[in-house]
Amino acid sequence: MSGETLIQARGLNAFYGRAQALFGVSLEVRRGEVVALLGRNGAGKSTTLKALMGLVPPRAGEVRIAGTAVRGWAPYRICRQGLGYVPEERRIFAGLTVLENLEVGRRPPREAVPAWTPQRLFELFPNLGRMRERPGGAMSGGEQQMLTIARTLMGNPLAVLLDEPSEGLAPVIVAEMARVVRELKAEGLTVLLSEQNLRFAAGITDRAYVMEQGAIRHEGQMAQLLQDEALHARYLAV
Amino acid sequence: MTFADLLVQLVNGLAQASTLFLLASGLSLIFGVTRVVNFAHGSFTMVGLYAAIAMAERLGGAAGFWLALPLAALAVGVLGAVAEMLILRRVYQAPELFQLLATFGLVLVLKDAALWLWGPEDIFGPRAPGLSGSVELAGLAVPAWDLFLIALAPLLLLALEALLARTRWGVLVRAATEDRHMVGALGVNQAWLFTGVFALGSALAGLAGALQMPREPASLGLDLVTVTDAFVVVVIGGLGSLRGAFLAAALVGVVKTLCFALGGVEMGGTTFNFSKLTLVVEFLLMALTLVLRPWGLAGRAPAAAQESPALVEWVRVPGVRFAAGAGAALLAAAALPLLADEYAVVLATDIAVFALFAVSLHFLMGPGGMAPFGHAAFFGVGAYAAGLLAQAAWPMAAALLAAPLAAAAAGLAVGWFCVRLSGVYLAMLTLAFAQIAWSVAFQWDDVTGGSNGLVGIRPAPWAADKAHFYWLVLVFGGTALALLWRVLQSPFGFALRAARDNPRRAQALGIDARRVQWLAFPAAAAAAGLAGALFAYSKGSLSPEAMGIARSVDGLVMVLLGGLHTLAGPVAGAALFTWLQDEIIRRTDYWRLILGAVILLLVIAFPRGVVGGLRHAWKERS
Numbered sequence: 001m002s003g004e005t006l007i008q009a010r011g012l013n014a015f016y017g018r019a020q021a022l023f024g025v026s027l028e029v030r031r032g033e034v035v036a037l038l039g040r041n042g043a044g045k046s047t048t049l050k051a052l053m054g055l056v057p058p059r060a061g062e063v064r065i066a067g068t069a070v071r072g073w074a075p076y077r078i079c080r081q082g083l084g085y086v087p088e089e090r091r092i093f094a095g096l097t098v099l100e101n102l103e104v105g106r107r108p109p110r111e112a113v114p115a116w117t118p119q120r121l122f123e124l125f126p127n128l129g130r131m132r133e134r135p136g137g138a139m140s141g142g143e144q145q146m147l148t149i150a151r152t153l154m155g156n157p158l159a160v161l162l163d164e165p166s167e168g169l170a171p172v173i174v175a176e177m178a179r180v181v182r183e184l185k186a187e188g189l190t191v192l193l194s195e196q197n198l199r200f201a202a203g204i205t206d207r208a209y210v211m212e213q214g215a216i217r218h219e220g221q222m223a224q225l226l227q228d229e230a231l232h233a234r235y236l237a238v
Numbered sequence: 239m240t241f242a243d244l245l246v247q248l249v250n251g252l253a254q255a256s257t258l259f260l261l262a263s264g265l266s267l268i269f270g271v272t273r274v275v276n277f278a279h280g281s282f283t284m285v286g287l288y289a290a291i292a293m294a295e296r297l298g299g300a301a302g303f304w305l306a307l308p309l310a311a312l313a314v315g316v317l318g319a320v321a322e323m324l325i326l327r328r329v330y331q332a333p334e335l336f337q338l339l340a341t342f343g344l345v346l347v348l349k350d351a352a353l354w355l356w357g358p359e360d361i362f363g364p365r366a367p368g369l370s371g372s373v374e375l376a377g378l379a380v381p382a383w384d385l386f387l388i389a390l391a392p393l394l395l396l397a398l399e400a401l402l403a404r405t406r407w408g409v410l411v412r413a414a415t416e417d418r419h420m421v422g423a424l425g426v427n428q429a430w431l432f433t434g435v436f437a438l439g440s441a442l443a444g445l446a447g448a449l450q451m452p453r454e455p456a457s458l459g460l461d462l463v464t465v466t467d468a469f470v471v472v473v474i475g476g477l478g479s480l481r482g483a484f485l486a487a488a489l490v491g492v493v494k495t496l497c498f499a500l501g502g503v504e505m506g507g508t509t510f511n512f513s514k515l516t517l518v519v520e521f522l523l524m525a526l527t528l529v530l531r532p533w534g535l536a537g538r539a540p541a542a543a544q545e546s547p548a549l550v551e552w553v554r555v556p557g558v559r560f561a562a563g564a565g566a567a568l569l570a571a572a573a574l575p576l577l578a579d580e581y582a583v584v585l586a587t588d589i590a591v592f593a594l595f596a597v598s599l600h601f602l603m604g605p606g607g608m609a610p611f612g613h614a615a616f617f618g619v620g621a622y623a624a625g626l627l628a629q630a631a632w633p634m635a636a637a638l639l640a641a642p643l644a645a646a647a648a649g650l651a652v653g654w655f656c657v658r659l660s661g662v663y664l665a666m667l668t669l670a671f672a673q674i675a676w677s678v679a680f681q682w683d684d685v686t687g688g689s690n691g692l693v694g695i696r697p698a699p700w701a702a703d704k705a706h707f708y709w710l711v712l713v714f715g716g717t718a719l720a721l722l723w724r725v726l727q728s729p730f731g732f733a734l735r736a737a738r739d740n741p742r743r744a745q746a747l748g749i750d751a752r753r754v755q756w757l758a759f760p761a762a763a764a765a766a767g768l769a770g771a772l773f774a775y776s777k778g779s780l781s782p783e784a785m786g787i788a789r790s791v792d793g794l795v796m797v798l799l800g801g802l803h804t805l806a807g808p809v810a811g812a813a814l815f816t817w818l819q820d821e822i823i824r825r826t827d828y829w830r831l832i833l834g835a836v837i838l839l840l841v842i843a844f845p846r847g848v849v850g851g852l853r854h855a856w857k858e859r860s
Contacts, residue, residue: 053423055419055423074422074427075419075422075423076422076423076424076425076426076427076428079423079424079425080425085423087420087423091417091420093412093413093416093417093420094416095412095415095416096409096412096413096416100409100412100413101413103406103409104409104410104413104421104424104426105424105425106406107425151424152424155424155425
């Protein structure tokens, strides 16, 4: 937990049109950490990830990726800086095969991180290895979710943003997803994920931020957070 | 006609199909990735042909001819890339139709650039060295160049397919066609991808032009004809499908030449002249395709709308203050004949007529959320109805009331088909109907006077004076405007906007979205028809140009200049456009260049339209 800070945000404000969605969001994720953004629907978790990625450009505040200030950059430059993004809606290229989907995500190798290849990814996601030529549109939801993660890893990111990775998946696939995140952590990858499924998040994350109404209300170690009944009732219970 | 003649025509048709395929594949690629409907595609073809002829002459000899083909394609590709970087790159965030407006500005600029470089006369190119003769085929003489073209198309199809399937660039292009924002989030610089696609598409258009060297002379009129053909083929084939474009090109090319070859055919005692169908047959094919297979022969239904910023624009439905302001403006406009000379009054009459036309178009585009490309059809139906009634000695007042009804009937019919589609497909279907109406006016000599049009459409004696007629236009136009405004505030108006913003949710609320949109057509068509009728009486004569593509495009330019999300926008846009056109035409032969440049500047400076842009600037300040 003593690694350098890979993702750092300070005082982010973001808007959809005239509606403010984020109010001074600050957070940081260190190298090798797996950190969760928790909160109910509409709390601002996805927006925070999109703001970090430049997809919803923040109007105020500061974003640093591996020490470089990137606020105002186009998403492709932020990606090249080392931030990977896995969208909630998956957004697989339906007309492209598994291998072609991976090709779209491919970026040159980075120093300090072992480069991902389709071969290595098929070891992590054995299912995908069995359907290399299948079009993305002909895959199940769980398979598509794995493919989006694999596609983002092809960019050899330093840190990955996972937006609601367990959403809409069958329990078996959720367990598979937890395995993947743990293996990625073991590889040294840094992850910031948004999640509503507390049990899923508890099994894989070190730390968490709790969001409500576009702002961060609480921050702490996952273990402590799990024991705080009052906190659950206030920010997380449905 | 003999079987042999038919065969020769068939070869001719397939050769034409080759060119169509080249055009359509470029257009389709560009649309797929950038979502820009590139009106300037035909202009690139025109430039390609001029450039190829110039290069072939400069280089000379057989080598010159063959070198000119790739060089011209390359030059046009570079031109396309430059246009993309300087202009389109700045308007990708703007609503779709603004991009279309930008490409139309490019059409005007390129046309005058060609006029300046190569002059107004048609220029004949050299024949193909080695392929200038004809080949004996089943006892027939077939032009060798046609056979060359026919062989080229499938080879190019295979090459393009290989490019898209086997190269990284091709994979990125296909991915961007599906979801360009996601491609950006994966680290791909979309700007260069777009520029590359634009360059390739333009180069294909340029090559299509260059290959016409032995077949037809270079002329300034090629641009719009070509681009409409390309639209038709792309839509019939299905947007984004190369194979579809290939099939559609063959279909259109062959059916067109067959109609020409059939000529007059005796049917049930009357002679039906098929050759008169050549102007319209491709549009009939397109309409038929869109009705039977809405996404084209090989196209797929578009994926659910992607999140794209700044596309959803609301339309302010103004209240009493606006009505008071509009009334005051109308009164001020009515004072004009007391202050200005007759020239200004005639210009103001034009402005008022086109303001009504633009408002009627805006009714469909803004509150209705649809984008008709062929709105001039309703203008033309109204104009011709008035013209024909005037010739039948109806009084003017009666004709002015009947014309909107005729246009509304046309709107009811056209709308029924159109609301089954959306987006670009809807736009293209309206274009098809407009072209059908145009060619009826153009070719039905006995009734419409054909290309000569109708003459002697005189206003009633009490309105013959220019100022009186101007006031008449203000009264009729003002009434129509007030009615449309009232409709927008009625439950129907709210249902229309609900159907635009979210058809499913509107349906869940018990609104028959499709029916509401359908009924918007006759309302808008009636207003456009009234504008057409007033136009006919103000000019005294009519030609098919009244409902040509250029008139439809003028309307779009006016609406988009003014801005979509305000009701004052189309009036301001019509005034600005009509006045600009008049001012510039009076001063220079290169009016298109200036008008085009002005349009480009306005689009880049005010992507929300002029009125919308000013309103936004005002809001930001306060």
